[in-house]
Amino acid sequence: MNKTSVPAFRLAPEVVAPLKLALPEVAGHAVAAITAEVPAYAEAFAGELGEKIERAVRAALGTFLNLLSRDTGAPLEPALEGAYALGRGEARHGRSLEALLAAYRVGARVAWRDMAVISVRAGVDAMTVTYFAELVFAYIDELSAASVAGHADELATAVRARRRHLERLGQALVAAEPAHALAAAAEQAEWAPPATLTAVLLPEHAIGGLLDMLDARTLRVDVEGERSVLLVPDAHGAGRGHLRRLLTGRDAVIGPARPWERAAESYQRAVRALSLGLLGDTEEHLVALVVGADPAALADLRARALAPLADEGETSAAKLRETLRSWLRHHGRREEIAAELFVHPQTVRYRVARLRELYGDRLRDPDWLAMLTIALAL
Structure with a gap:
């Protein structure tokens, strides 16, 4: 039977009346069975919360019976809204739907068994009891579907909310916000800091x-x-x-x-x-x-460090800068400089001599050597 056809069937008031009278007992049996067979709900059904849940079960069964009688004052929507909210609540508390759907199945089985016994005692014919069974499980299917929808919607909402919190945390981190703000953002995003x-x-x-x-x-x-x-x-x-x-x-x-x-x-x-x-x-x-941390300062440093080469021709100055860089890298070792520059050692000797003419004692000054190293580093 299609689940959307639950309201299409109507049972005579005399069939429904004894079932309504037995609602408290039927609801109590359903709750007891769920408590015994679905361990996840054993604690929830204890104490005051258990009484509320039992009343909710009774209300759901009452809505079902009203749907099957000629009483049009109890539409299906409130029951579906309640089931939807129940599904959202399960997701909000971090629980899967496995236990809830199991509770629906157990509750439906026990409720149907009790209602069938009551109906048979009241003289209801076998065909009507058969229809009744189909309606019970179609109704439970609708409640289950509503809970599944609620659970999915809550998870989607939670995922979107957590994504927003994670985005906010990332922004706070790159913006160098204070430690206490970062800790609060991490906690809100449920993000375990590495x-x-x-x-x-x-x-x-x-x-x-x-x-x-x-x-x-x-x-x-x-x-x-x-x-x-x-x-x-x-x-x-x-x-x-x-x-x-x-x-x-x-x-x-x-x-x-x-x-x-x-x-x-x-x-x-x-x-x-x-x-x-x-x-x-x-x-x-x-x-x-x-x-490269301060380009302007680097430019000034280079200008000062390479000022002795300013009067050289462009080609000569380029070769002397190249030689000076290699001289600094290889600590003046002529053969290694020549190998790096692909020139004859005598050429290196000539260029270094020219550099000594231009720089004089500054090539023996540690401060000047540091400045030249930085100026020619890149």
Whole structure:
């Protein structure tokens, strides 16, 4: 029988009357059976809550009987709304529908058994009792479907709410909000803080399938720009190597691992690296990041450090800068400088002599050597 046909059948008042009189007893038997056969509900049915549930069972049975009599004052909708709310409540308390649907089945079986006995004693014919059985289970099917819908809707609502909370947490982390605000946001999102977080910047199209391979606590943050931000838990130590392998070929920038409340530091470094055109692991670009931290200061430092070459011709100055950089890298070892520059050692000797003419004692001054090293680092 189709479940939507429950209200289409009408039983004579004399058939329904004895069933209504027995409602308290039938409801009590149904509750007792559910308590015995569905362990998840044993505690819920104890005490005052049990009395409320028994009244709810009695009301549901009463609505059913009114539907089957010629009483049109009790439509089906209230019962369905109650079942829907019950399903939402189960989801809200973190329970699956398995126990609730089992309770429906047990309750229907016991209620039908009692009602069938009462109907037979009242002289109801076998055909009517058969119809009655079909109606009982069609009614329970409708209640079950309403509870399933309520459960699904509540889960969907909860998922959307948690997603919003996780988004809010991610935004708070990259914005470097105070520790107490981050802790509150993490608690609201039901997010278990890891030891560290690592910021990863990567193109939107490169995320596909990646999240499934990362820690389930990974946060995705929407920021302005063409790249998305992932905050990856515990990608330090051996975990960093694993993260780097996962990101191979994805055009990503990986910030340093930081205690989770300081994730903004990782994010800011990754952003800085990207602004300098540096991709991959920022741990491999520390010199470039330091040198490029203040472009204006770096430009001033270079101008000062390379001022002695200002009067040289463009070609000569370029060769002397190249030689000076190699001289600093190889601590003046002529053969190694020559090999790196693909020139004859005598050429190196000539160029270094010219540099000594231009710089004089400054090539023996530690401060000047440090300044030259920075100026020629990139």
